[in-house]
Amino acid sequence: MTNFWDTELYLSSDKDQLFEQETWPKPFTFNEDVVRVFDDMVSRSVPLYKEVVACAVQWTKAYYQPGTKIIDVGCSTGTFLELLGRFLKTPATLVGIDNSEPMLAKAKEKLSGLEDIHDIELICQSAENSSFENSSIVVMNYTLQFLPVHQRQQVLNAVYEGLVPGGLLFLSEKLRSPYPQFQETMTRHYEAFKTRNGYAQNEIERKKEALENVLIPLTQMQQVAMLHDSGFAAVDSLLKFHNFTSFIALK
Numbered sequence: 597m598t599n600f601w602d603t604e605l606y607l608s609s610d611k612d613q614l615f616e617q618e619t620w621p622k623p624f625t626f627n628e629d630v631v632r633v634f635d636d637m638v639s640r641s642v643p644l645y646k647e648v649v650a651c652a653v654q655w656t657k658a659y660y661q662p663g664t665k666i667i668d669v670g671c672s673t674g675t676f677l678e679l680l681g682r683f684l685k686t687p688a689t690l691v692g693i694d695n696s697e698p699m700l701a702k703a704k705e706k707l708s709g710l711e712d713i714h715d716i717e718l719i720c721q722s723a724e725n726s727s728f729e730n731s732s733i734v735v736m737n738y739t740l741q742f743l744p745v746h747q748r749q750q751v752l753n754a755v756y757e758g759l760v761p762g763g764l765l766f767l768s769e770k771l772r773s774p775y776p777q778f779q780e781t782m783t784r785h786y787e788a789f790k791t792r793n794g795y796a797q798n799e800i801e802r803k804k805e806a807l808e809n810v811l812i813p814l815t816q817m818q819q820v821a822m823l824h825d826s827g828f829a830a831v832d833s834l835l836k837f838h839n840f841t842s843f844i845a846l847k
C-alpha cells in the first residue's frame with residue numbers, strides 16, 4: 597500500500613467561483629454555497645494544505661493511543677479523517693465536529709467507505725460546547741481562527757482537559773505578523789499565491805472583505821501563550837508558509 601505522503605487527498609467539490617459573482621457570501625459563513633465549492637476553495641487558498649493534512653496524519657499515527665478517540669474539530673468535509681482512516685491500521689474511533697450541517701453531510705458521504713473499518717462519529721456542534729474526553733489526538737486545522745478571540749482560551753482549556761496524558765493537539769491557524777511591514781509583505785505574497793492558483797484580483801479582494809471580522813488572526817506569540825495557558829507545556833511549530841502555521845502541543 598502506498599503511503600499517505602504519496603496519496604492524493606479525497607477532494608470533491610465544484611470549482612470555487614463564489615467571489616466572481618456580483619453577490620458573494622458577506623460576511624463569510626460556511627453555508628451551502630461555500631460547502632459546495634469548499635474542497636476546491638481550501639486546496640487553492642491554504643498554502644501547503646495537502647502537506648498539513650498529511651503531517652496531521654503522520655503525527656496522529658505517532659501519538660494515537662488505542663482505545664481513545666481521534667477528534668477533528670472543524671472537520672469540514674472530512675478530508676483529514678478520510679486520509680487518516682485509509683492509513684490507520686487498527687480500527688479507531690474517528691470523531692468529526694463541525695457546526696455546519698452541510699459540511700457534515702459532505703463529510704458523511706466522504707467517510708462512508710471507512711464505516712466498515714472505523715467507528716465514525718460526526719457531531720454537529722460548536723467547538724465552544726464540545727467535550728474532548730478520552731481523546732489522545734485532537735486536530736484543529738484552521739478552525740479556532742473563526743471563533744471570537746475571547747472564546748478560544750476556553751476551547752483550548754477543554755481540549756487540554758479532555759486529552760489523556762501523552763495526548764497531542766495538532767493546531768493549524770492563519771496568524772498575523774506583529775511587524776506591520778512584514779504583515780503587509782506576507783499578505784502581498786499570500787495574494788500572489790492565490791493568483792497563481794487561479795483566483796482573479798477581484799475574487800481575492802472580495803474574499804478578504806468577506807473574511808473581515810470573521811477570520812481573526814492572532815500573532816504566533818499570542819497563540820503559543822494561549823496554548824501554554826491551557827496547560828500544554830510542550831508546544832512547538834512544525835510548518836509555516838506566509839501567515840499559515842501549524843503547531844503541535846503535548847499533554
Ligand SMILES: Nc1ncnc2c1ncn2[C@@H]1O[C@H](C[S@+](CC[C@H]([NH3+])C(=O)[O-])CC(=O)[O-])[C@@H](O)[C@H]1O
Pocket residue numbers: 626638642669670671672673675676693694695696699721722723724736737738739742743
Ligand atoms: N465555532 C465552531 N465550532 C465548530 N466548527 C466551526 C466553528 N466555526 C467554524 N467551524 C467550522 O470550521 C471549519 C473551518 S475550515 C477548516 C478546514 C478543515 N479543518 C480542513 O482541514 O479541511 C477553514 C478553512 O478551511 O480555512 C468549517 O468547516 C466551519 O464550519
Ligand SMILES: O=C(O)C(=O)Cc1ccccc1
Pocket residue numbers: 637638641642770803804807811
Ligand atoms: O485567508 C484567506 O484569505 C482564505 O482564503 C483562507 C480560507 C480558506 C478556506 C475557507 C475560508 C478561508
